[in-house]
Amino acid sequence: MDIGVVVIVVVAIVGGVAYDALKMRYKYRHLASGKGFDELQQELLAVKERLATLESIVTDKKYQLKEEINRL
Structure with a gap:
């Protein structure tokens, strides 16, 4: 080389x-x-809201039933 x-x-x-x-x-x-602390705090709040939305979707019984049907 x-x-x-x-x-x-x-x-x-x-x-x-x-x-x-x-x-x-x-x-x-x-x-x-x-x-940057205020910016990070706002971003953390936004992430927490998104996480709560995703948790509600995943724990929804219709979502779980759909996943079970798709696995079959």
């Missing part, structure tokens, strides 16, 4: 890892400052 190819691959990997590390550092610094 050519040494130039190896150097390019190593630089690409190191660059990608460094980019991800800086991105994560910025994200956690932003969250720690409290600016």
